[in-house]
Amino acid sequence: MRIGELARRTGVSTRALRYYEEQDLLTAERSSTGQRHYPESAVARILLVRELFTAGLSSRTIAELTPCVVDGKATPELLNRLAVERGHIDQHIADLTHTRDRLDAVIAGASASMDTGTPCRPDPVPTDPAQVGGATST
Amino acid sequence: MRIGELARRTGVSTRALRYYEEQDLLTAERSSTGQRHYPESAVARILLVRELFTAGLSSRTIAELTPCVVDGKATPELLNRLAVERGHIDQHIADLTHTRDRLDAVIAGASASMDTGTPCRPDPVPTDPAQVGGATST
DNA sequence: CTTGCCTTTGACGTCGACGTCAGGTTTTAG
DNA sequence: CTAAAACCTGACGTCGACGTCAAAGGCAAG
16 A cells, blocks of 8 residues: 555554654555555554554664564564563553552542532632532543 | 752752743742742652653643642642543553553563574464565575 | 646754753852 | 852753655546
8 A cells, every 4th residue: 555545544644654664663665656555564563653652662762672573573682672661661650650649649639628618719719519520520 | 949959959950940930830939139949848849740741741731730739729620630631641551551561472472482492473474575674694 | 638636855843841052140168 | 359159041952753845756537
């Protein structure tokens, strides 16, 4: 398929696809006139790349690791880098979990103070109890 | 305390601290000669801001939510935004967990294939003759 | 052949969270 | 008092992952 269809099927812009190629995250066959042609597998490849981007990896890191992830084989060196990145992700998860719990506490605290009628302001704001109750299920 | 000490105690650069102030993430008293002076509580404030940055929030979002988090009180509206951000973080955790598990699988697979010396292809993919890995010989 | 969308390369623009440099003032140490 | 260190306000630079525009060619339909 050509670049436009790949873009539509992955939800990634053509600009991004060319950028990925430039960064060696993706390869393309070329027709005699220079147009890019991709195999079906490119779709999965893009989705993997997107996933790794979302996980916070840089294009350089992804370029180094994707062949490994795709082929399922790696040198001990690559395996090590893979483990390192896994560690970063794990750390990030821990940080996020911490922050989420903290926000939970704040939300719970604020809800409680509103429930008990604890004054939040010298000039009390009109509180709609319906919205307070429905804040958790949107 | 002045900005230098606050920077040292938080591990954040003075440039960042001034930037935070510019973004309304932080306020400072000024001496008659214009120098910033911070209370002890500023340290915790900065650490909170850093935490929220790490969680992927923008300075604008942080500016809107920190007063709420710090004071432990909020309008229903703010509480709602807080819940929304919590949701984003939760989603991010889910994505990261997914990716981490995927990397784990790759690592496990690669380790196994190295141990047994066998290619780990459970289901042979239609590999076209193009050199995907770029390994011409060996 | 012409129309009109698709694709090509190249290059500048963007945005967020700062880094860094410049040039001047304030505080502190001796 | 002097010199060094810390601080001040601009203001331009950076980096990564693209967006966007321009000029030129390619591809199927009528």
